[in-house]
Amino acid sequence: MTNFPDGFYPRARFKLRSVNDPGQAKVVEALYADRPEYFSLKVYHGGYFTGMPGRTYDYGSITFVDFLKVHEFTVSEMYLIYPEFGYGFIPRNLRFYFKHPVGDLDTGLFPLRNSEDVTLLTSYIGVNGVREIELYVVTEELNEDKGKDVKTGTWRPHVRENASVCRRLF
Numbered sequence: 001m002t003n004f005p006d007g008f009y010p011r012a013r014f015k016l017r018s019v020n021d022p023g024q025a026k027v028v029e030a031l032y033a034d035r036p037e038y039f040s041l042k043v044y045h046g047g048y049f050t051g052m053p054g055r056t057y058d059y060g061s062i063t064f065v066d067f068l069k070v071h072e073f074t075v076s077e078m079y080l081i082y083p084e085f086g087y088g089f090i091p092r093n094l095r096f097y098f099k100h101p102v103g104d105l106d107t108g109l110f111p112l113r114n115s116e117d118v119t120l121l122t123s124y125i126g127v128n129g130v131r132e133i134e135l136y137v138v139t140e141e142l143n144e145d146k147g148k149d150v151k152t153g154t155w156r157p158h159v160r161e162n163a164s165v166c167r168r169l170f
Helices: 022-032 075-085 115-123
Strands: 015-018 038-045 061-069 094-099 109-111 132-139
Touching: 015 022, 022 038, 022 061, 038 075, 061 075, 075 094, 075 115, 109 115
Parallel strands: 038 132
Antiparallel strands: 015 061, 038 061, 094 109, 094 132
């Protein structure tokens, strides 16, 4: 068994890390060196997206989630991790989006809803040294008319659904 620092493994499946802890980032980087099955998420939460072009994520916090395993990660796991950020409940309209490692928030944002989306997210791990993916948590307005699909009447955020353009960036 590998020797991990206290609080990492095997007590928990993941470890939260503050953005203000650069020393811990070096520990994580060193532990990942010979463990290609692990990755981290840089999670932006508690904020919202601004409009396009030049989309940003405003008024949120950042928390790192370390020691996630590529072949074990699921969307359900994000719903288990979310309360660890200090939120007392999981809102019905909670949504997750991840950013392509070399994309921006206008063109490289993808929903994280199901196993196919997880497969896309984890496909970037290890390519060109990528070990960290940015994930954005939002609570979407369910009654908003802007962005409504005229056929189904459901609200669709303006995010890129097709990964083919971003895949060519690698």
